[in-house]
Amino acid sequence: MTEWDVKKLRVLRTLRDRGTVTATAEVLSMTPSAVSQQLTSLAKQLGVPLLEATGRRVRLTDAAHLVLGHAEAVFAQLEEADAELTGYLRGEAGQVRVGAFSTAVPSLVVPAVRLLRSKDRPGPGVRVREAEAAQVYELLSAGDVDLALSLAAHAPTARDPRFTLTPLLADPLDVALPVGHPLARTPGLRLADLAREPWIFGGSGPWSQITTAACETAGFVPEQAHSASGWTAILAMVEADMGVALIPRMASGPERQRPGVVMRVLDADRPRRHVVAAVRRGAERNPGVARVLEALREAADGMRDR
Template sequence: MAEWELRKLRILRTLRERGTVTATAEALHMTPSAVSQQLTNLAAQLGVPLLEAQGRRVRLTDARLVLAHTEAVFEQLERADAALAAYARGEAGQVRVGAFPTAVPALVVPAVRALRETHPGVTVRVREAEAAEAYDLLAAGDVDLALSLAAEAPSAADPRFTHVPLLTDPLDVALPPDHPLARAAGLTLTDLAAESWIFGGSGPWSDITRRACERAGFSPEQGHSASGWTAILAMVEAGMGVALVPRMAAGRRAGVVLRELGADRPVRHVVAAIRKGAGEAPAVDRVLRALRRTAGRAA
């Protein structure tokens, strides 16, 4: 099988277009002797004569038919150049995003929709993960960008990550509609100290609920354990207890009253994290910017 060299094939194609070695050399910023030498080498590699003398000039032999087959190669190379240029401008590429459950519908999905309109060549692959797990995935290289909670972040001195604050998400209290405090004025977390609380037995939401209540001066009595918002809100609706619910959480229920708390209102801080230096990747930067715009609207 012949060895193909694109540079020499380009010279051959230019000779076909320009007609003379001199014109070819001028077009390619080469000397005529260099053009002749490259074409002689190409003929030797292909095992067929490419040029034949015609007076003081040369012309291509019928072996120029090789160009009919190489045009497809040149076309694909042009496409590759265009794809690389789009990638370099952040207009194409794949970004893997790890996000905790409530961030997926509230932040990631709207950001992906916006990117489809502005940068359809950027593909986002979403992986749902708990807030702490998102950092493990990021450190392992399994995702390119992680959405998590500041409370779950490694130390700010950790040299592996760059953190980007996205929003402060207030926590509201979910009450059954017939609860005596469902419409009380100036409701605070302390007013609910004697309630039966619904939250997970472990994990970030358990920690957030316990910390919020402890800052308000009491330790919450856990009446039921659940980690999914559908289960938690269903139990609240049934009058089985109360729960803290992040405002950006999906799955609100008509039979649940969500009340904003007063002075002791707890919040959680949502952050994005990337590996140090990864923000220089244009596609990652595009996704991060889309998430920041979405978070700004959500806030």
């Protein structure tokens, strides 16, 4: 019977995800030569070539992809076993590490922590790590966090065998206008009414994509007058009559309200960004992770009610 070495399979999976031996070694805190030795040993154990040279780099063979297809099921089963063992040893206590993008921390994570503390039965401790929406999957894959909050635009596909995704919230996008703008009080404002306005949004990445996609759905391509990614900077420029911007409801709380900015709800267009939670597949059975997911869903329901 073929000998399967889980540690070496993890090295192979990390190489697939990271693309190079050097990057794999960095993630796993190994030397590149140790990574190569592990993979050479695994190939001998399995009796199939796992890597082939392409210039100065290597790529996975078809056999390696076949091996990893089966190994993902093993990894998921081990996550489930770890979850059950954690539940046995700790009950529902312990600690859950949550990686979340900036606006999700005060809007979802903090309310979820408060909900957990208000329950009669003890809940797990929550350790928060703020990260970009795209980065949280790297942290989750590397085992640096147990649960990740991100935008659906950054999430892997539902067929990715590494993760289990849970939709949490469709966050409405409102338009920010200077208080003296001619359309600031116009009834039934639509995005198309702002087609000729100067727009403020990020130069690249998810927010650029979300803004341009919403405007294109409304029938126009927005003219980018200024580039910024921080909501404080964006709202300050709107207040100074430098342009208009789409602002997610999660990012427009009382602490960010400015007297010179009017927030208008776009009921006719209903633009949204979608927030999801992700865990490594199988880890959703961990009692602590399950409790935190439940609290996050309650926090998201509370936001929708508001």
